[in-house]
Amino acid sequence: MSTVTVSNALNGTGRLSDATRQRVLAIVADIGDGSRTDEVSAPRPSVHGRSTHERLA
Known part of the structure; x- marks a missing residue:
């Protein structure tokens, strides 16, 4: 299930x-x-193997 599907369902x-x-x-x-x-x-790791915190730092 795609993130777009989940987002649409929740919104x-x-x-x-x-x-x-x-x-x-x-x-x-x-x-x-x-x-x-x-x-x-x-x-959680991103697609590139970095955590969310690393990407935001």
Whole structure:
């Protein structure tokens, strides 16, 4: 599933079927959207193998 599909589903935009939109929303509800401040995760590598923090530094 592409990031554009997920973004469209979460923002209520784009041309998605109801089934796809509901699937995305169900997955986000199951794993969480990462917006809670008490959720701590390690930096994720980018396509080029650098962490987000390295790219912003």
